[in-house]
Amino acid sequence: MARPTARVLALLEILQAGGGFTLADLAGRLGVDERTVRRYAAHLADLGMPVEARRGRYGGYRLAPGYKLPPLMLTDEEAVAVMLGLVAANRAGLATAGGAATESATAKIRRVLPAVLARRIDSLLATVDFTAQVRQPASPDIEVLLVLAEAARHQQAVSIAYTTWHGRSGERRLDPYGLVFHAGRWYVTGHDHHRGAVRTFRLDRIGAARPVPGRFDIPASFDPTTQVLAGLAAVPYAHDISVVLHTSLAQAQRRIPPSVGTLTEVPDGVRLTARVERLDGAAQMLAGLGWPFTIDRPDELKDEIRALAARLRTDAGR
CATH class of the missing domain: 1.10.10.10 (Winged helix-like DNA-binding domain superfamily/Winged helix DNA-binding domain)
Known part of the structure; x- marks a missing residue:
């Protein structure tokens, strides 16, 4: 200062x-x-x-008599950083309780700022825009989030009430290895005692979480983010694709995140295996990468590539 x-x-x-x-x-x-x-x-x-x-x-x-300055004191730079952080968190889905907490926090901070600074920040928030829209966020229960965070930090087992995407509910005993925020959603990953394997759970599907007796050790070199992204890539979507990209593994890893699929080095390039919901979207992704490629499966993806190429030729000829 x-x-x-x-x-x-x-x-x-x-x-x-x-x-x-x-x-x-x-x-x-x-x-x-x-x-x-x-x-x-x-x-x-x-x-x-x-x-x-x-x-x-x-x-x-x-x-002035009777005036009581609120206890929060921020410089202009600090105030702008805090307000932009709250707005960005709400937009990205980091906020809990459907964004109500960040909205009320923003309003409280706005009230204690000096009038001149508050007006300037209001102007900033009214005119700023963000790119890279995220999908519809799913906010977890704040108590669930905090219980899991403490359990992961202190390596304490928990019991969770979980509802699957099929709508089935039940109790699970979990050793939480870490929390991950990805694309507007919170995830916890760890050892699921019911399945006897490492699993990933969406926090917005956890109705309650409580510590239970039992300590655990996190496996050496375990990376929660890698685990969550790999799990998302393995979600059973409608189509299973396998494509050989004629490029290096290093280049492919820079362009294709683990959440898209699995990359494996092969003699003539890199094999991408993934599950996708729409083949036309997969065709557009492959075309956008800019590398030559060979489609192993399915044959329907080849049809989508041909259809995309025909549309591009038509557009280029206009």
Whole structure:
């Protein structure tokens, strides 16, 4: 914090103690001259603080009677960072309780900001836009999120009430290895005692979570993010595809995230295996990569590639 700014805040702290202070007293406490005190007081007034000046031989300053400054004190840069962080979290789906928590937090912070700064931030939030829209977020219960976070940190087993995407509900005992936020949704991954294997669960499908007796060790080199993305890539969508991309493994890994599919190095390139819901979307993805490729399966994907190529030729000829 710049030295003059620190002294302005120090003046505010002195005035919050209540009562009136002479210019000489304030100058002595701050280690500046009386003219500088006047400048600091004017700066506080510009920020919306109700600083009152007293005239006369023993003139000085005080805060308006009954005024209580909220305990939150932020610089302009800090306030902008906090407000943008809340807005971005709400948009990305990081917020819990359907965004109500971030909205109420934003409103509270907005109320305690100086009037001038609040108006400037309002202008920023009213004009800013974001790219890379995420899919519809699914907010978890905040208590579930916090219980799982503590359990993962302290390697404590938990019991969860989970509802599958088929609608079946039941109790599971889980050793939570870590939490992952991906594409608008929260996931927990760990050892599922019911299945005897590492599984991934969506937090918005967990109705309750509570610690139970039992400690565990996280396997060496276990990466929760890699586990979650690989699990998402293995979701049983309608079509199973296998394509050899004629490029290097390093190039393919830079362009294709683990959530899309599995990459395996083969003699003539890299084999991509994945499950997809729509073959036309897979065709567009392959065309967009820009590498030559050979389709192993299914034959219907070849038909989609031919149809896409025909549409592109037609568009190019217009």
